[in-house]
Amino acid sequence: ETGVTQTPRHxxxxxxxxxxxxxxxxxxxxxxxxxxxxxxxxxxxxxxxxFKEQTENNSVPSRFSPECPNSSHLFLHLxxxxxxxxxxxxxxxxxxxxxxxxxxxxxxxxGTRLLVL
Amino acid sequence: AQKITQTQPGMFVQExxxxxxxxxxxxxxxxxxLFWYKQPSSGxxxxxxxxxxxxxxxxxxxxxxxxxxxxxxxxxxxISASQLGDSAMYFCAMRESTTGNxxxxxxxxxxxxIP
Numbered sequence: 001e002t003g004v005t006q007t008p009r010h011x012x013x014x015x016x017x018x019x020x021x022x023x024x025x026x027x028x029x030x031x032x033x034x035x036x037x038x039x040x041x042x043x044x045x046x047x048x049x050x051f052k053e054q055t056e057n058n059s060v061p062s063r064f065s066p067e068c069p070n071s072s073h074l075f076l077h078l079x080x081x082x083x084x085x086x087x088x089x090x091x092x093x094x095x096x097x098x099x100x101x102x103x104x105x106x107x108x109x110x111g112t113r114l115l116v117l
Numbered sequence: 118a119q120k121i122t123q124t125q126p127g128m129f130v131q132e133x134x135x136x137x138x139x140x141x142x143x144x145x146x147x148x149x150x151l152f153w154y155k156q157p158s159s160g161x162x163x164x165x166x167x168x169x170x171x172x173x174x175x176x177x178x179x180x181x182x183x184x185x186x187x188x189x190x191x192x193x194x195x196i197s198a199s200q201l202g203d204s205a206m207y208f209c210a211m212r213e214s215t216t217g218n219x220x221x222x223x224x225x226x227x228x229x230x231i232p
Binding site: 031033040041042043045048050055088090092094096105106107108109110111113 | 121150152154159160161162163164167208217218219220221222223224225
């Protein structure tokens with residue numbers, strides 16, 4: 001039990017559907033992340049929220065839309081996805097100290113396996 | 118250039134033996150942290166061990182130890198007394214103090230423990 005939960009665990013959607021992935025962390029952390037993991041590729045950081053403010057957006061297509069209503073919840077809204085978006089989507093959280101200490105690790109959720117048909 | 122390089126796509130080890138998973142990194146930042154994660158087939162990434170760039174001693178956590186060679190920019194993970202439950206993907210990651218929240222991950226090594 002890592003303290004980070006994700007729902008749903010599996011999702012199959014058509015290219016015209018709209019769906020949302022949910023992440024919740026129970027660790028009291030102040031930063032949350034979305035990653036995409038495709039086969040044979042390193043994890044790709046998609047979005048970072050620090051203190052509910054988006055601080056990173058690594059050139060992610062607009063068909064992915066993040067939302068962070070509070071420091072415990074993070075959503076990834078999906079619309080008009082492409083088959084190449086099929087992947088494991090991982091959420092993570094960490095506790096960021098003032099001054100940007102590099103020692104804090106991230107704790108991951110179990111991921112959502114997404115298949116786009 | 119790749120920030121993290123893991124050159125072993127797959128490794129096999131006999132149960133109860135030790136195994137070393139390789140990781141090299143590239144950074145010009147004097148302050149950074151190195152992490153290893155385990156990812157079983159269930160998908161979640163489990164944090165294993167951390168090494169700071171200024172740490173004088175190699176990190177250890179139970180059966181996991183990190184062979185940190187700063188001059189060579191390598192941070193190999195050593196798993197002692199392998200168990201069947203160690204079969205998983207293993208990822209090396211780095212975080213630099215100058216790039217804030219950015220974690221850089223390698224492509225991973227698939228470890229199979231043979232009974």
